[in-house]
Amino acid sequence: xxxxxxxxxxxxxxxxxxxxxxxxxxxxxxxxxxxxxxxxxxxxxxxxxxxxxxxxxxxxxxxxxxxxxxxxxxxxxxxxxxxxxxxxxxxxxxxxxxxxxxxxxxxxxxxxxxxxxxxxxxxxxxxxxxxxxxxxxxxxxxxxxxxxxxxxxxxxxxxxxxxxxxxxxxxxxxxxxxxxxxxxxxxxxxxxxxxxxxxxxxxxxxxxxxxxxxxxxxxxxxxxxxxxxxxxxxxxxxxxxxxxxxxxxxxxxxxxxxxxxxxxxxxxxxxxxxxxxxxxxxxxxxxxxxxxxxxxxxxxxxxxxxxxxxxxxxxxxxxxxxx
Amino acid sequence: xxxxxxxxxxxxxxxxxxxxxxxxxxxxxxxxxxxxxxxxxxxxxxxxxxxxxxxxxxxxxxxxxxxxxxxxxxxxxxxxxxxxxxxxxxxxxxxxxxxxxxxxxxxxxxxxxxxxxxxxxxxxxxxxxxxxxxxxxxxxxxxxxxxxxxxxxxxxxxxxxxxxxxxxxxxxxxxxxxxxxxxxxxxxxxxxxxxxxxxxxxxxxxxxxxxxxxxxxxxxxxxxxxxxxxxxxxxxxxxxxxxxxxxxxxxxxxxxxxxxxxxxxxxxxxxxxxxxxxxx
Numbered sequence: 151x152x153x154x155x156x157x158x159x160x161x162x163x164x165x166x167x168x169x170x171x172x173x174x175x176x177x178x179x180x181x182x183x184x185x186x187x188x189x190x191x192x193x194x195x196x197x198x199x200x201x202x203x204x205x206x207x208x209x210x211x212x213x214x215x216x217x218x219x220x221x222x223x224x225x226x227x228x229x230x231x232x233x234x235x236x237x238x239x240x241x242x243x244x245x246x247x248x249x250x251x252x253x254x255x256x257x258x259x260x261x262x263x264x265x266x267x268x269x270x271x272x273x274x275x276x277x278x279x280x281x282x283x284x285x286x287x288x289x290x291x292x293x294x295x296x297x298x299x300x301x302x303x304x305x306x307x308x309x310x311x312x313x314x315x316x317x318x319x320x321x322x323x324x325x326x327x328x329x330x331x332x333x334x335x336x337x338x339x340x341x342x343x344x345x346x347x348x349x350x351x352x353x354x355x356x357x358x359x360x361x362x363x364x365x366x367x368x369x370x371x372x373x374x375x376x377x378x379x380x381x382x383x384x385x386x387x388x389x390x391x392x393x394x395x396x397x398x399x400x401x402x403x404x405x406x407x408x409x410x411x412x413x414x415x416x417x418x419x420x421x422x423x424x425x426x427x428x429x430x431x432x433x434x435x436x437x438x439x440x441x442x443x444x445x446x447x448x449x450x451x452x453x454x455x456x457x458x459x460x461x462x463x464x465x466x467x468x469x470x471x472x473x
Numbered sequence: 474x475x476x477x478x479x480x481x482x483x484x485x486x487x488x489x490x491x492x493x494x495x496x497x498x499x500x501x502x503x504x505x506x507x508x509x510x511x512x513x514x515x516x517x518x519x520x521x522x523x524x525x526x527x528x529x530x531x532x533x534x535x536x537x538x539x540x541x542x543x544x545x546x547x548x549x550x551x552x553x554x555x556x557x558x559x560x561x562x563x564x565x566x567x568x569x570x571x572x573x574x575x576x577x578x579x580x581x582x583x584x585x586x587x588x589x590x591x592x593x594x595x596x597x598x599x600x601x602x603x604x605x606x607x608x609x610x611x612x613x614x615x616x617x618x619x620x621x622x623x624x625x626x627x628x629x630x631x632x633x634x635x636x637x638x639x640x641x642x643x644x645x646x647x648x649x650x651x652x653x654x655x656x657x658x659x660x661x662x663x664x665x666x667x668x669x670x671x672x673x674x675x676x677x678x679x680x681x682x683x684x685x686x687x688x689x690x691x692x693x694x695x696x697x698x699x700x701x702x703x704x705x706x707x708x709x710x711x712x713x714x715x716x717x718x719x720x721x722x723x724x725x726x727x728x729x730x731x732x733x734x735x736x737x738x739x740x741x742x743x744x745x746x747x748x749x750x751x752x753x
Contacts, residue, residue: 161591168597172604285488288740292732294680296687297702297725304712406593414684429688432603444600451593
């Protein structure tokens with residue numbers, strides 16, 4: 151476990167250092183790109199230029215810049231966002247709750263759905279339903295998340311008018327009663343969450359199915375069955391808990407892909423999360439915001455992976471004792 | 474575990490046959506793009522034409538022929554996905570086999586692989602793309618850079634397990650040299666696993682490029698399906714009128730079809746790499 155932790159810390163250090171180095175490795179300096187007249191849609195004001203200069207500390211030696219960058223990070227200072235004219239951290243935290251709401255809801259839904267469908271498929275292996283589920287989830291998982299999002303907008307938003315076309319809430323409901331506001335937020339989240347659930351459910355489904363097929367073939371299941379245990383008890387009491395172990399790892403491994411899917415879905419739905427912030431920052435060349443969002447996302451993903459490793463150790467005595 | 478079983482696994486599965494046929498059709502369209510596309514890609518026509526005989530998929534808001542864009546997009550996506558995945562698989566296979574066989578140096582090589590695997594690759598590619606606005610070559614470099622470690626990891630594990638087999642001990646006992654054991658025995662054993670990863674990698678690269686382009690992080694002059702979708706998404710009335718049907722639907726469905734095909738092929742190959750899934 152200590153070795154694992156060391157590896158994560160090493161990786162976080164490398165990623166944050168890349169975050170520091172990349173803009174400085176670009177031809178010229180970060181400001182040169184911003185000053186490029188045809189490449190920059192937003193000319194910089196003198197105040198922004200000064201702020202940016204101070205953020206990058208370009209007049210100081212590289213080692214000093216690096217030390218400042220790291221100590222800034224440690225204090226939670228991610229710099230100053232040019233386009234929002236506010237600290238990057240506060241801009242991102244304002245966006246983060248929407249992303250967490252969307253990603254959290256989608257994760258719970260796609261994991262539960264995947265486990266349910268996967269167990270069902272494994273139990274009825276080689277049946278028509280099994281083949282059908284396998285095909286449908288493979289196809290759904292092959293849609294680029296943003297393309298599926300566009301289709302959902304056309305069908306359920308434009309044609310059927312059932313759900314809003316984008317955004318996270320209706321502006322005129324901001325002062326409404328909590329219940330009305332909650333319902334409004336939920337209505338805005340249905341289509342983005344649906345896009346994420348559909349594009350992600352396949353992996354959990356397939357892994358559950360395979361893990362269950364393998365587990366159901368194990369000798370201890372045969373023993374349990376020959377003891378006369380009911381099939382339901384066999385499935386949920388014996389097979390599923392063992393099959394769930396690799397699923398926890400998968401959820402963590404998929405977390406990065408899910409977040410990036412969320413980025414694209416957010417952009418497609420103009421959902422005001424961290425993902426939209428990345429694209430807005432990239433269009434307006436708000437590099438401090440872009441780098442802040444990158445640092446936040448990477449550290450979150452790696453945190454999720456570390457959590458999965460720890461959970462896996464807690465749940466699986468074989469790993470706990472081997473370590 | 475020979476080439477024969479690889480082909481048989483593909484041919485005996487209906488879904489993977491559908492996948493192979495679809496992939497073949499797209500590859501053909503990509504190869505023949507210069508002849509199938511009506512005009513050079515630089516030529517513009519009247520903007521926002523509906524599909525008609527001259528323009529199978531109509532034109533976009535700038536007057537570019539969308540059928541031509543579609544064909545060149547097939548070229549771009551398949552070439553990028555195929556090349557990046559092949560290179561990643563080749564590098565990963567080499568590193569995995571060598572690291573698995575020569576344990577002392579291999580251990581440290583695999584620690585490097587572990588660290589690379591730990592980095593969430595798509596966010597990092599997004600960051601690098603935001604700074605560089607990559608074209609084809611830069612994208613290739615990005616995807617290979619982050620593609621090979623996962624292949625190396627899985628091949629390494631396979632080789633380490635295979636090295637324990639009795640037949641390897643037997644070959645060593647009769648005095649076979651390292652090179653012979655590596656290339657005659659261990660490499661063929663690891664090939665099916667590498668092939669399964671290769672298929673998954675093609676799919677990943679095509680998806681990731683489409684995503685990057687959609688986010689507006691690619692070279693805007695690049696002709697890829699993702700770039701067509703990215704341009705389309707910037708057209709204000711896109712989803713409210715009918716234009717999305719010939720502007721968004723063809724490239725979007727094409728990406729989906731290619732990825733589905735690769736998934737089906739991958740599913741058919743899975744039992745080769747994972748013997749516990751084989752039917753009793």
